[in-house]
Amino acid sequence: MSDEKQSITIDVVSDAVCPWCFIGQKRLDKAVAAVPEVDVQIRWRPFQLDPTIPLEGKDRKQYMLAKFGSEERLRQIHANIEPLGEAEGIDFDFEAIKVSPNTIDAHRVMRWASAAGVEVQNRLARRLFQLYFEEGQNIGDHAVLTEAAREAGMDAPVVEAMLATDTDRDAVANEAATASRMGITGVPCFLLEGKYAVMGAQESDTLADAIRQIAAAKARGELETAS
Template structure:
């Protein structure tokens, strides 16, 4: 019944959110497990901390200010690392020296969509890896331009756009729209822009949600839904 049905998933996330990286990996597995359902994924912006300055902040100082102690930070990382490892993520929190403002990264992700779903997905995966596995500063324009090139984008165009204000308001408006929709944390998976799955749910939960929405769509229950 769902063989010819497609499901659109908008993933609201921030590329400095470790749970979003885990969520990405679980979503990929869920799509593979969902059977014949054709899934189309789009990435939408969210900023965990839009107040970080454009040049970023010292990561250690930022984390201490947020969580209060080295012990607390180590405890958080120790909880996340094995969950990441189970999904094939080699978190290297010690390698991260800068907590970046992610507005420019989200602008880049938005531009990647013009190159197609595959390119946008490749860029998002690359940005997560650069930050969490390689400790790169994904607020640095040189890092973003190189990532765009590797993902298959026209890096010359990106190099021209990044210093401008292009799509800055559009990204901020998308974030505000997500907040009005009730998105207060990420990742958030919006299926057919009607059903929300909050948090880095396990693969089975995501796959089941995809199958249920596909079945409802096949029955015509989502016709006219916005």
């Protein structure tokens, strides 16, 4: 029997302003830790919950009220999500969030992070979730994004200079639109080996089982023949 570790890739289609994506990230980390026999490469792919938000962002409270109709409804939604986050070690602070940002620039920095390696991109993904949901930072702000990039191990002056241009804006928008055309209407979506989709912030056990099954199928050579 080979001692070589099985490996699979998981593309996570997500948006940094989606609370379920933050929960999904935590659960995926647990799932990966539960399957040490498989080398899991995680790559983050863009999705925009609302690409119509202007680049300067919108007032969070007004935006959410327009979306959900009432403060009571909004409180109810937050009250449902907070304990789920707490169970995963997330300290959601929805009251601290003042701006609903357009996430195109956050996704551009995530794209550049991927060129620096999966570890850098993963660090940045985690930091953006923290900044927005736990610290109430505006992740559409270039200074916030540049600092997050520096913390993740990127070259901050380069990121700052690129953010001032339109570099990769169209590429990110096109990739996000492609996800929608593929039938991805909600996030997170975990795409295993580019073929098998697990939709939503599934429990870590469910994700771990999917990783084991796909890794085993890949080891048997079954994925190559799958249509």
